[in-house]
Amino acid sequence: MPVPLPSIRLARIACAAAVAAGLLAPGxxxxxxxxxxxxxxxxxxxxxxASAPAAPAAVKAVxxxxxxxxxxxxxxxxxxxxxxxxxxxxxxxxxxxxxxxxxxxxxxxxxxxxxxxxxxxxxxxxxxxxxxxxxxxxxxxxxxxxxxxxxxxxxxxxxxxxxxxxxxxxxxxxxxxxxxxxxxxxxxxxxxxxxxxxxxxxxxxxxxxxxxxxxxxxxxxxxxxxxxxxxxxxxxxxxxxxxxxxxxxxxxxxxxxxxxxxxxxxxxxxxxxxxxxxxxxxxxxxPKPDVTTLSGRRLYFSQIDGDGWRNVTEVAPYSAKRVLSADMVRIAAIEPFPDLPVSVAPIVGDLDPTWSGTPDSLAAAKALFALPQVEPSSHTWTHPFQWAFFKDYNRAKEAPFLERDGTPRAAKGEDHAAETAGEVSDIGRYALPRAYLQQPFDLDQEIGGALAYFTRLAPAGKRAVLVQWSGDTSPFEDALAAVRKAGGVNINGGDARFDADFPSVIGLPPIGLPVGAERQIYAAGSNENTYTDLWTNRFYGYQNLVHTIRNAGSPLRLKPVNIYYHMYSGQKAASLSALVKNLTAARAMELAPVAASTYARIAEGFYGTRFEPLGTAGERRWRVRGRGALNTLRFDHAAFTAVDFARSAGVLGQRHTQGSLYVALDPAVAEPVVALAATERGDIDPPAPVPYLIDGRWAFSGLSLDGGGFSVTADGYGDGAMVWHVPQPGRYAVTVERDGEAVWSGTATADADGRLALTVPVAGIPSGAVRPLRLRLRPADGAAG
The missing domain is CATH 3.40.50 (Rossmann fold)
Structure with a gap:
């Protein structure tokens, strides 16, 4: 019977209550x-x-x-x-x-x-x-x-x-x-x-x-x-x-x-x-709540806005077959990368036949959503370009535009309305307030209605929860509240660049933006628009994303890796090539890939995290509350600092990188305790009396002692490369289970320093690790005593 490691997560707040709690500035x-x-x-x-447990009155948070x-x-x-x-x-x-x-x-x-x-x-x-x-x-x-x-x-x-x-x-x-x-x-x-x-x-x-x-x-x-x-x-x-x-x-x-x-x-x-x-x-x-790292590795996520979904690709030989850009992206940039998750956000107006959808555009969405690495998301119902236009909406404001919407014209023939919907048509000018104006704007339909629409298109078990902001990515407060009301999360905006054209960390935005009593979560990277002069030329320009990825990761890890683009990247051969280069580069990096909605939840967790000091002043021990989905803490200038596992609870692992100590928290523990102590050497993994995670490609939870070994639940994308530190060297038997049945087994050896590296291949495991697996590691041949 597994034993837990010893001694050893949003409803709108009324204004009056928020002011009383100090959450809203008085005024x-x-x-x-x-x-x-x-x-x-x-x-x-x-x-x-709202789910954060209330702190005891006697303990003041840091x-x-x-x-x-x-x-x-x-x-x-x-x-x-x-x-x-x-x-x-x-x-x-x-x-x-x-x-x-x-x-x-x-x-x-x-x-x-x-x-x-x-x-x-x-x-x-x-x-x-x-x-x-x-x-x-x-x-x-x-x-x-x-x-x-x-x-x-x-x-x-x-x-x-x-x-x-x-x-x-x-x-x-x-x-x-x-x-x-x-x-x-x-x-x-x-x-x-x-x-x-x-x-x-x-x-x-x-x-x-x-x-x-x-x-x-x-x-x-x-x-x-x-x-x-x-x-x-x-x-x-x-x-x-x-x-x-x-x-x-x-x-x-x-x-x-x-x-x-x-x-x-x-x-x-x-x-x-x-x-x-x-x-x-x-x-x-x-302690620093960290949104860049998961399981000791730099976090990766990707999202696609649906603009250009129905454009016909120019890429040979697919152009002769009039393949849609959305299908071209699937063929060239999603199906070949099953180890890299991506959140795909169409526009309902591009799919629904009562608006401007076609059988082909609808089929493209279903084919994408069926892929295990694809998360269904929403780029809204009618694709607003100017969100402020709809803050105090009435239909009369749109009257001058009603003859200029993105509806396909008969003259287009079978072009599937190429370059009429989304930002492609009016990028940088926003001649229209939104792409589709056939019906009056309805905020609930735009947000919650679109999420429900895409959930219905997705296979059973998949739910669309992420809203990827369209147009100027400047939603007003009620739009953000509508996402929360629908049980969703949000992302986009920020236009993160850090390269020769934007040679400063000033080009990197913060995690999010307060909008009234709500919060917008920014993307961690810029999409191809800023690399292509707003999609007018230099269609190869997005290949320069790698410079921002590098500069935002070293010498300080400031942002996760984020590959964010539009479906019209599947239209041009140059843009598609640039996209594939970025994905290939990401595949070669040491990353922990997650769905974009997961990152959005992690980012929300940054703002709710609270640290309660435990013990005497200077003891370096804290209880962590209200962190939501955030599961990494960072301690800077900590080359000779390590987790004191005897005084901690709910800690999965630790890793030293760039002079900082990254601490992985166990999602299964709502309020972990983290204690630090000095360690004599900064060039090796710190010793500990219990096994801990150094780094891994997957996300882990529920770490438990299991005889002389341990067990842990894991999920993720691609093969499960991971490194653990164990108290004793030697050979370990590894069993991977799902629903109580073994789906893979193997062995791994911990070296003299207790460093145990292994990779769990997902070939042959149905759904890979997208569905959670349980890993069990037990000593073999007398290892670990």
Whole structure:
């Protein structure tokens, strides 16, 4: 009888309850309804997962929320704000969840944020009518232990309307960062040069060329570290401390954090944002919920938007047979890769014969959904291009477009309406609000109705739960709520690029975007549109995805591998070749492939995860709550740190990569406990008294001791390559079961260090590991004692 390892997861929250719990920023009634004072989507955080168990009142979770103050009078939307586009990704990587507050609505009540770690600002102007009130607010925040990071303009030199602020009040603010403004400004910087600049400076771009003007900041508190000191000529008396961190947070002078190239519309970091925020918010003691890794390997997922489904391929010899692009993608890029899951999201309007579907387009969907590696998903019913158009919908708004929809014209003959539906027809212009306008827009039909439609098309046991946003991928709050109401998850948007054309981590978006009380989950990679000038030329361009994959994986693992494209990639020979190159490259990588909906759930879990410290201060032991589908934690600067299994529960495994320790949690344990201890060597797998997972291609759960060996449930795609660490070397018998019957058996040998590598082939196992298997490993020939 298996023994568990010793000592040894969304309903809408009412506004009032969410405010009381600190999940919504307090504000005007309009804000509580998901709007700011100007009627725009309110800058509020998404609710935590409703299923998360309530923490005991006596135990305070490790704070991991950062409150971003934005001025939506200036930046208009959170989606395009400086903090969201540039700072939130590094903050997410450090384990921090960002919520937003619009200072146009006044200053927030910090008591509404029970797990607040810090505040971040990045103003371009002077947003406060009463600077004194803001300076006092910052002081009280710091006095309560909340750290503050200031980038760009501090917002305290002028009041709204241009009224000057007394220097004594200005310096009261700067003193909190160990600085004093000497009321001077160096506007001619040709004689200025760094007197001191540490490794935090020159991250993506060195300080070269004409430098921005800067204020003269003198350091008055030696508790603060100066990362950049500028000097005019050779006079130390002119030294100005432009980047500092210390016990209350950090400050980066405007122009010295990020560089903007107006000619090429490119942004690059001068400052190392990971190092700056690490110091400003002291994140080394914080376990990091990680969305990039599963079973010790970099996570992989793929999704296809249905645009171009009915296009006739130009690829020989299939073009002569008038094969649809959707079928071409299946033939060339899905069927040959059964080990790489993909979520396929058609548009109902392209399939349903009462709209613009044909027998061929419908048959293409059924053939795709029948493949074991394909997850049925939805690209909506009518493919909205401009989601904001439907926020306050009435049919009269669409009247001017009713003669210009994507319905096939008789003149098209048998072309299956090539390039009429989806983004192919109006990409970058969006001449229509949606592809199909025959009937009035119905949000419930668009979201829940489409998911139900595709579930009916799929084989029994498969359910469509993922909505892949269409058009401008900018859903409004009610659209996101409709996904949740239908029991689904969402993805798309973000346009992640990190390559020669986008040479900065700024090209990588954060995990998601708060939209009112909901949250949009971004894709982890960009689709082929950004590589092909919005599908107008360079149809081979998507082959350059490999550069983003590489740069987003090393030296820091910032994103999973995501191959995201449209069905019109099956139309051109060049685009299809580029796609196959990407899939071939992915197949050669060490990955843990999952369905795209699984990634979306993991990403949602990032925001709900809470850590309760156990034991005394500095003991490095936490209970993990509310993580949902997220099953990896990361600890940075941890080459000589390992899991202490004797004081942990619900831990599957551990692996050191890039100087970090990745800890795999057991999905079968709702609230695992993770404890850390020092280990003497960083060049070998840490010893442990129990077996643990080092890495594997599959997902694992329910790890149990089983005599002198262990058993574990596994599921995944492709052959099950895996590496375990076991307490004793020797030969092990391996049995793989499904429903209690053995489907494969073999042996594997653990080396002298206890490292046991094996691969379970799926050939001959019905459904492979897509349906869960139970693995049993037992010592043979006296192994493990």
């Amino acid at each position: 005007a009634a309009a804000q509580a309804q998901g709007r700011d004072a100007g009627g725009r989507a309110a800058a509020v955080p998404a609710p935590a997962a 704070p991991r929320t950062v409150l971003a103050l934005v001025d939506l009078r200036e930046e208009q939307t959170i989606r395009l704000s400086r903090i969201h586009t540039s700072a939130e990704l590094p903050l997410n990587h450090l384990g921090l969840s960002v919520v937003y507050w619009n200072v146009a609505d006044g200053l927030p009540d910090l008591s509404r944020y029970p797990d607040l770690r810090g505040v971040v600002t990045w103003f371009a102007g002077e947003p406060f009518a009463d600077v004194g009130a803001y300076v006092g607010w910052v002081a009280r925040a710091m006095d309560s232990g909340v750290r503050v990071a200031v980038l760009g303009q501090p917002g305290i030199r002028l009041e709204t309307g241009g009224r000057p602020v007394p220097l004594t009040l200005v310096n009261r603010f700067f003193a909190r960062f160990g600085l004093r403004d000497d009321d001077g400004y160096s506007d001619l910087t040709y004689k200025s040069k760094p007197a001191a600049a540490d490794a935090m400076i020159g991250f993506e771009r060195p300080l070269t060329g004409a430098l921005p003007g800067y204020p003269l900041f003198r350091k008055i508190d030696e508790r603060f570290a100066s990362h950049l000191v500028m000097r005019r000529g050779d006079d130390p008396a002119t030294d100005s401390h432009l980047v500092v961190t210390g016990p209350t947070g950090g400050l980066v002078t405007d122009g010295y954090g990020r560089y903007y190239d107006a000619e090429y519309n490119r942004r690059q970091w001068i400052l190392d944002p990971f190092a700056f925020f690490r110091e400003a918010f002291t994140t080394d003691d914080l």
